[in-house]
Amino acid sequence: MIFGISNYQPSKSGHPTADDRQLLADKIVNIKSKLINLIFLVKIGNIELPDLPLFLAPMEDVSDEVFRYVCKNYGSDVVYTEFVSSEALIRKVKKSEKKLIVHDYERPIGIQIYGNRTEAMAEAAKLVNEANPDFIDLNFGCPVRKIVMKGSGAGLLKDIPKMVEITRNVVKAVNLPVTVKTRLGWDENHKNIVETAEKLQDVGIKAITIHGRKHNPKICIPVIGNGDIDNPVKARQAFEFYKVDGIMIGRASIGNPFIFREIRHYLDTGKLLPPPSVQQQAEDLKELLIKSIKNKGERIGILCMRRHMAHSFKGLPDFRELRICMLRTENFIELTDILNRISYKYLGYTMN
Numbered sequence: 001m002i003f004g005i006s007n008y009q010p011s012k013s014g015h016p017t018a019d020d021r022q023l024l025a026d027k028i029v030n031i032k033s034k035l036i037n038l039i040f041l042v043k044i045g046n047i048e049l050p051d052l053p054l055f056l057a058p059m060e061d062v063s064d065e066v067f068r069y070v071c072k073n074y075g076s077d078v079v080y081t082e083f084v085s086s087e088a089l090i091r092k093v094k095k096s097e098k099k100l101i102v103h104d105y106e107r108p109i110g111i112q113i114y115g116n117r118t119e120a121m122a123e124a125a126k127l128v129n130e131a132n133p134d135f136i137d138l139n140f141g142c143p144v145r146k147i148v149m150k151g152s153g154a155g156l157l158k159d160i161p162k163m164v165e166i167t168r169n170v171v172k173a174v175n176l177p178v179t180v181k182t183r184l185g186w187d188e189n190h191k192n193i194v195e196t197a198e199k200l201q202d203v204g205i206k207a208i209t210i211h212g213r214k215h216n217p218k219i220c221i222p223v224i225g226n227g228d229i230d231n232p233v234k235a236r237q238a239f240e241f242y243k244v245d246g247i248m249i250g251r252a253s254i255g256n257p258f259i260f261r262e263i264r265h266y267l268d269t270g271k272l273l274p275p276p277s278v279q280q281q282a283e284d285l286k287e288l289l290i291k292s293i294k295n296k297g298e299r300i301g302i303l304c305m306r307r308h309m310a311h312s313f314k315g316l317p318d319f320r321e322l323r324i325c326m327l328r329t330e331n332f333i334e335l336t337d338i339l340n341r342i343s344y345k346y347l348g349y350t351m352n
């Protein structure tokens with residue numbers, strides 16, 4: 001049996017109906033795409049990725065090991081750490097070193113670093129290499145002022161030769177695959193990603209994530225599309241229209257890690273899953289909360305949860321007071337109680 005084609009049964013009359021023909025056509029399309037995927041498996045170096053892979057974006061103060069765990073459970077195929085400063089790593093700053101801790105269950109995982117000095121980036125990459133993630137990602141896209149002012153992140157889009165030099169030296173310094181996350185260009189008038197991606201490919205990167213979309217037939221490494229993908233339909237469009245090899249989800253996962261399951265289900269079946277119930281979202285938050293407290297202690301664990309909670313339970317009627325209580329408390333028992341009250345009050349509601 002090839003990919004289930006022997007399941008095909010003609011109608012009782014023996015003549016195929018329109019539905020039968022549609023079913024058969026769907027199966028042929030399915031077989032074709034599976035064969036294509038077998039031949040053109042998406043790979044980052046030697047890391048084989050599943051069909052239409054979904055990436056959790058690196059996000060400072062969000063994509064910590066607790067959130068990565070939850071997103072992974074909901075079907076994110078590849079995850080990243082928050083970005084880590086190369087300068088802090090070589091100065092052995094404890095908080096930054098802690099960000100290098102990765103677990104086998106989260107593989108494949110990339111550790112992302114940023115910086116502006118070539119030697120510091122290569123040195124930091126060696127330290128990252130020792131932490132043994134699956135790949136090392138270089139941040140050439142962060143637009144935050146304090147990063148850009150130091151010529152790091154998106155600041156390097158103003159100095160492509162330097163960006164390429166840093167990348168070349170990092171690739172030479174480590175034995176793990178190196179990837180890059182960047183933007184179309186510094187601004188509307190300098191969209192040079194086509195040439196930049198080629199230069200980065202030439203010095204050995206194994207995948208590139210681009211915030212924004214642009215096609216370049218000379219790029220053979222996987223291109224991961226990122227930016228504003230916040231529902232399953234947009235996810236499919238990114239694969240179909242922009243021909244990306246993977247998609248990366250950032251903000252839409254905050255408070256809603258369920259989005260990975262929704263997208264995967266839609267990509268596999270073409271059907272939308274019903275939105276999660278309020279109970280489901282409350283249970284997700286409780287799981288995240290318990291892990292967060294275990295990892296960081298009660299106070300910090302709860303503070304770290306606030307960003308997720310602020311994005312949860314959107315659109316519920318008469319929710320203001322509960323939201324304020326939920327975002328104010330620093331006590332685990334009280335917070336669990338509030339989440340239980342939310343579940344109870346909004347029994348039967350779903351999140352839209």
Ligand SMILES: Cc1cc2nc3c(=O)[nH]c(=O)nc-3n(C[C@H](O)[C@H](O)[C@H](O)COP(=O)(O)O)c2cc1C
Nearest residue numbers: 057058059060082083139181227228229249250251
């Ligand atoms: C809170 C927050 C923190 C972020 N931190 C990082 C980071 O550490 N490294 C990085 O490359 N991008 C970072 N980004 C950018 C995201 O990875 C992503 O490129 C951006 O949010 C666009 O994708 P989205 O529209 O799916 O959110 C951050 C974004 C947010 C919202």
